[in-house]
Amino acid sequence: MQTYTLPRETFNLLLEALGGQQKAEAFAKSMESFLVAIDNKATERIVEKKEMIKIEVREELRKELVTREIFESLVKEMRERFNVVDEKFKVVGEKFKSLEQRMDEKFKSLNFKLNLFLAIALVALTFANPTFVGLIEKLF
Numbered sequence: 001m002q003t004y005t006l007p008r009e010t011f012n013l014l015l016e017a018l019g020g021q022q023k024a025e026a027f028a029k030s031m032e033s034f035l036v037a038i039d040n041k042a043t044e045r046i047v048e049k050k051e052m053i054k055i056e057v058r059e060e061l062r063k064e065l066v067t068r069e070i071f072e073s074l075v076k077e078m079r080e081r082f083n084v085v086d087e088k089f090k091v092v093g094e095k096f097k098s099l100e101q102r103m104d105e106k107f108k109s110l111n112f113k114l115n116l117f118l119a120i121a122l123v124a125l126t127f128a129n130p131t132f133v134g135l136i137e138k139l140f
Contacts (some may be wrong), residue, residue, distance in 0.1 A: 006031060 006014075006028050015024040066074075126132055 011024060011028055014027055015021065018024050018027060
């Protein structure tokens with residue numbers, strides 16, 4: 001609690017105006033207690049207003065900002081979605097691996113068939129060539 005005292009010049013003016021030391025001191029004390037009461041009331045109102053402003057700001061922030069619980073629930077939901085997508089990619093990857101294995105087998109089979117065809121075609125063209133046939137007849 002803060003106390004107030006009137007400046008000496010003000011007290012002297014009161015002394016002249018009221019015409020006596022006791023009257024001036026009584027008036028000065030009442031003025032000082034009046035100023036203390038006003039100060040106390042102002043302090044109370046400031047504290048009340050401060051609390052109200054804090055409550056209003058907190059409510060506004062809750063409306064505008066994401067709370068920790070909401071943020072954590074959103075992060076959890078995103079992780080679950082990423083896990084689902086990751087599982088789907090794993091399934092697709094496994095399908096591609098099996099497809100790759102089947103394609104390798106088919107290419108190996110096709111390569112073997114092509115080599116066989118080329119060998120047969122080469123032999124057929126060689127024996128179908130009249131010059132080669134003449135050479136074989138001369139040799140045997």
